Amino acid sequence: MGTEHPHADIHWREDGQPLSRAFDDVYFSRESGLEETRYVFLQQNQLAERWRALAAGDTFTIGETGFGTGLNFLAAWQLWHREAPTDAHLHFISVEKYPLRAADLTRALALWPELQPLAEQLLEAYPPLLAAGVHRLRFSRVTLTLVVGEASESFAALRLGDNIRDRQVDAWFLDGFAPSKNPAMWSDALFRNIALLSADQATFATFTCAGLVKRGLKAAGFELEKVPGFGRKREMLRGRLASHAAADPTATPWHLPRHHNALPAGTEIAVIGAGIAGATAARALAERGYQVAVFERGEAPGRGGSGNAQGILYAKMSHRPGPNGDFNLHALLFALRYYPRHCPEFFHACGLLQLAQGTREEELHEQLRHWLAPLDAEALAQPVDSARASELAGLSLPYSGIYFPRAGWLEPANVCTALLDHPNIRLHCRAEIDHLSPSGRGWQLHRAGGEPYEADGVVICCAHQAPGFTQAAALPLRPIRGQVSIAHATEESARLRTAICGDGYVAPASRGQQSFGATFKLKETGTELRKEEHRENLEMLAQLMPRAAQDFATQSLTGRAAVRAATPDYLPMAGPLPDWESLRSTYSFLRRNRKALIPERCHYPPGLFALCGLGSRGFTYAPLAAEVLAGWISGEPMPVTEELARALHPARFAIRDLGKNRQR
Template sequence: MESEHPHADIHWREDGQPLSRAFDDVYFSRESGLEETRHVFLQHNQLAERWAGLAAGERFTIGETGFGTGLNFLAAWQLWREAAPDGAQLHFISVEKYPLRAADLCRALALWPALQSLSAQLLEAYPPLLAAGVHRLQFPQVTLTLVIGEASEGFAALRLGDDSRDRQVNAWFLDGFAPSKNPAMWTDALFRNIAALSAEGATFATFTCAGLVRRGLREAGFTLEKVPGFGRKREMLRGRLAALTAPPVSTTPWHLPEHLSGHHTPSPNPNTEPKPEPEPRNRVIAVIGAGIAGATTARALAERGYSVMVFERGAAPGNGGSGNRQGILYAKLSHRPGPNGDFNLHALLFALRYYPRLCPQLFHACGLLQLAQGHKEETLQAQLREWLAPLDADALAQPVDPAGASALAGIPLPFAGLYFPRSGWLEPANVCAALLHHDNIQLHCHTSIEQLRQNDAGWQLQGSASAHYRADAVVICCAESSPGFSQSSELPLIPIRGQVSIAEATESSSQLRMAVCGDGYVAPPWRGRQSFGATFKLRQTGTDLREVEQRENLEMLAQLMPQAADEFGSQTLSGRAALRAATPDYLPMSGPLPDWASLRGTYSFLRRNRKALIPERCQYPAGLFALCGLGSRGFTYAPLAAEVLASWISGEYMPVTETLARALHPARFAIRDLGKNRQR
C-alpha cells in the first residue's frame, strides 16, 4: 500500500463534482457521467444484448481499470437487473490504486439519485479499511471483487497460472484517468495481463484513442475499432480479443490440479461467449463436518447453486470446536506485509460483511476491545497505531487509552488497546445451523464418514452403519479429524485443547458492554451468564472438564476484570472443553488435495534446488478438497477460507491474491519439505 497517499485526494468543485488532485482530472463527464458510462462501456460492449442471451446459472465477468466512484459498477449492476435472466451471475472485477474514502464515495454517489438503492448497498459493504489486496463484496446475483493496488499488479495478482482458468473476463471497461494525465497506468504489462485474463472473444471499450493505448491493445492481441465518442469526445475505441496465446509458465505449478473444475470451456466460435460447464445444480458436493468450516463451505457452495450434502457425526451442527456458547470475532492485525498479516486482516474484513448479511440476529456487533496486555503486545499495538494512522481506519479499529477503554466497556480496565466498533461476538452453534438452512443443503447428523473411494462415477462415501453416499466432489472439513482419510493423511494438523469457563453474571460483571480480549477473553452477559477463557493446550486431545483449567481461566480474568474474577471464583463454574486444529504456520488450509506420492515424485528436484522451475503438474484426485486448520479464530477465518474453497470448485477468480491462495493451499507443507529436503 502507498503509505503516503493511500486514498484518493479529492477536490470538490463548485458544481459538486469530484476532481483528483493527484491527476488533475475529473472522475466522470461534465455533461453526464452516467450517460457516458452507458454509452462507452455498456453500449459498446453490447452488454444488454449479450446478457439477454445468458442461461440461468451462467456467469458473466467484467474487468475494469479504475474503480473510482463506482459509477461504472453501479450502472452495470442496474442494467444487469434489467437485462439478465434470473439465476445468472455477474462478477465485476475492478482495480483501484487510490480508493475513495467512504465519505467521499457517499458524496460522489449522491449525484446519481437514479442509482440510490444500489449505491446504498455498495456503501454498506464498502470496506472500513481499504488495505492493499483483494476485497470481495457480495450482493444478490452480483459479486464485486475490488483489488486495491496498481492496475497491472492487481490483475497479475488474480492469475493462478492456469490459462484455461485465468481467462474469464468477457468484457473490459478500460477506464481511469486519461493517458496524458496518468501514463504510468497504461503500460505494456497492463495490456499483457488484460489479455491473459480475457476469455475467448472478450470485448473491450474505452473512452480514449491515445496512441499508447492503441499500440498496447493491438500488441496484446485485440482488434481495434474507432467509433463516435460521448458528448464532446469525437472518438473512442472498442474491440475484441482476436487470438489466444498461452503465457509462459513462470512459476512451478504445484498448486494447480491438472483439470480444474468449474472453468469455462472455450467456444470454437470466437464471436460467441465461452460455453459454461454443466450447471452447478447438476453437481452434488459432499461436505464432511458441520462446524464453522463445513457450514461456511456448504453455504458458499449452495449459494452458487450446487446441491450440498453435509455429514456431521454429532447430533447437531457445531458439535465440536464450534459449539461454545459465545464466540469472539477478532483477528491479530499486523503492520508487517506477509501472508499471515494479510490473511488476518482480509479475513476479518470479510467476516464483518459476512455475518450481518447471512445471520444478523446471531451476530452481536456490540464492539470489541483488544487490550495491550504485556510489553510485547504494547509494542505491537504501538506499531499498529502508526500503521493505521494514515489509512482512515477508524471504522475498523481505533486506539484507546485505559480511560477510553474503560468508558467503552462500561467497567474499569487497566490497559490501553484497540477498539473494533464493528466487531463483537456470535452464537456459534446457532450460526452453524443458520448457515446450513438453505434449500440446496441436506444435513445428515449422527453420520460418520469412514472412507472415501473415487471411481468413474465420482466419489463414494462409506458411512457408519454401512450407509453409502455418492458425490461429484468432497470437501473435508472435520478439524483435527481431517487427516483421518487415506487421501488426507499427510495434512499436518496440530490438535489444541481449549476449555472455556461459564459463570453466572453478577451485578458488576453485567456492566460489561462488549467483548474484551487480552491474554484471554471475556464476553458480555448473555441470558444471565458470561463466557471467559480459553485455555490453550497444544497436542492435548481430551475433552473432559478440568478444575485446574477453570482456575487458569479465573487467573487470566483477574488480569482484566479483578472484581469479576473474585465474584466468579466463589461460584461453581460450568464450562466446555473442545478441540481445535492448527497448522504449523497458523494459516488455515483451503484448496484441493494432491496425490501425495505424485507431488513428491513430480517435484523431487526441489530437494536439490528449491527455487527450480518445474513446469509439470502433479496428479490431483478430481474433486477432492479440504478446509481445516482454523485454529482458535475459526469464526473469523472460516468465511473467507470457505470463499476461497468455493472459488477453487466453481472456477471463479479467487477472493484473495494468488500469493495468498498459495499460502492457504493444503499442499504447501509438502512442497516446503521438498525444498528443505525433509522427509515426512
C-alpha cells in the same frame, strides 16, 4: 498488509463534481457521467444484447481499470437486473490505486438519484479499511471483486498461472484518468495482463483513442475499431480479443491440478463436518448453485470445536506485509460483512477491545497506531488508552488496546445452523463417515452401518479428525484442547459492554451467563472438564476484571472443552488435495534445489478438497477461507491474491518439506 495506498485526494468543484488533485482530471463527464458510462461501456460492449442471450445459471464477468466512484459498476448492476436472467450471476472485477474515502464516495454517488438503491448497498459493504489487496463484496446476483493497488500489478496478482481458468473476463471497461494525465497506468504490462485474463472473444471499450492505448491493445492481441465518442469527444475505441497468448510459468505450479478440475454448478458435493468450516463451505457452494449434502457425526451443527456458547470475532492484525497479516486483515473485513448478512440475529456487534497485556503487545499496538493513522480506518480499528478502553467496556480496565467497533461475539451453534438453512443444503446428523473411495461418479462416502453415499465432489471440514482420511493423512494438523469456563453474571461483570480479548477472552453477559477462557493445550484431545483449567481461566480473567474473577471463583463453574486444529504456520487450509505421491515425485528435484522452477504439474484427484486448520480464530477465518474454497471448486475468480491462494493451499507444507529435504 502489503504497501498501503493513500486515498484519492478529491477537490469538489462548484458544480458538485469530484476532481482528482493528483491527476488534475475529472471522474466523469461534465455533460452526464451516467449517460457517458452507458454509451461508452455498456452500449459499446453490447451488454444488454449479450445478457438477454445468457442461459439459466450463466456467469458473466466484467473487468475494469479504475473503480473511481463506482459509477460504472452501479450502471452495469442496474442494467444486469433489467436484462439478465434472474438466476444468472454478474462478477465485476475492478482495480483502484487510490480508492475514495467512504465520505467522498457517498457524496459522489448522491449525484445519481436513480442509482441510490444500489449505491446504498455498495456503501454499506464498502471496506472500512481500504488496504492493499483483494476485497470481495457479495450482493444478490452480483459479486464485486475490488482490488486496491496499481492496475497492472493488481491484475497480475489475480492470475493463478493457469491458462484456462485465468481467462474469465468477458468484457472490459478500460476507464481511469486520461493517458495524457496518467501514462504510467496505460502500460504494455497492463494490456498483457488484461489479455491473459480475457475469455475467448472478450470485448473492450474505452473513452480514449490515444496512440499508446492503441499500440498496447494491438500488441496484446486485440482488434480495434474507432467509433464516435460521447459528448464532445470525437472518437473512442472498442474491439475484441482476436488471439490468445499463453503465459509461461514464472514459479513452480505445484498449487495447480494437472487437469482442470472445476465442478459445474448443479453437481452434488458432500461436506464432511458441520462446524463453522463445514457450514461456511456448504453455504458458499449452495449459493453458487451446487447441491450440498453435509454429514455431521454429532447430533446437530456446531457441537464440536464450534460449539461454545459464545464465540469471539477477532483477528491478529499486523503492520508488516506478509501472508499472515494480509489474511488476518482481509478475513476480518470479510467476516464483518458476512455475519450481518447471513445471520444478523446471532451476531452481536457490541465492539471488541484487543488489550495490550505486556511490553511486547504494547510495542505492537504502538506500531499498529502509526500504521493506522493515515488510513482513515476508525470504522474498523481505533487505538485507545486505558481510560478510553474502560469507558467503552463499562468497567475499569488497566490496559490500552485497539477497539474494533464493528466486531463482537457470536452464538456459534446458532450461526452454523443458520448458515446451513438453504434450499440447496441437506444436513445429515449422526452420520459419521469412516473413509472415502473414488467412484465412477466421483466419490463414495462410507458410513458406519449405512449404505455408501455417492457425490461428485467432497470437502473435508472435520478439523483435527481430517488426517483420519487416507487422502488427507499428510496434512500437518495439530490438535489443541481448549476449555472455556462459564459463570453466572454478577452485578459487576454484567456491566461489561464489549467483548475483551487479551491473553484470553471474556464476552458480555448473555442470558445471565458469561463465558471466559480459553485454555490452550497443544496435542491434547480429551474433552472432559478439568478443575485446574477453570483455575487457569480465572487467573487469566483476574488480569482483566479482578473483581469479576473473585466473584466467579466463589461459584460452581460450568464450561465446555473442545478440540481445535491448527497448522504449523497458523493459517488455515483451503483448496484441493493432491495425490501426495504424485506431488513428491513430480517435484522431487526441490530436495536438491528448493528454488528450482519445475513447470510440470502433479495429479490432483478430481473433486477432492479440504477446509480445515482454522485454529482459535475459526469464526473470523472461515467465511473468507470458504470463499477461497468455492473459487477452487467453481473455477471463478479468486477472492484473494495468487500469493494468498498459495499460502492457504493444503499442499504447501509438503512442498516446503521437499525444499528442506524433510520427510514427515
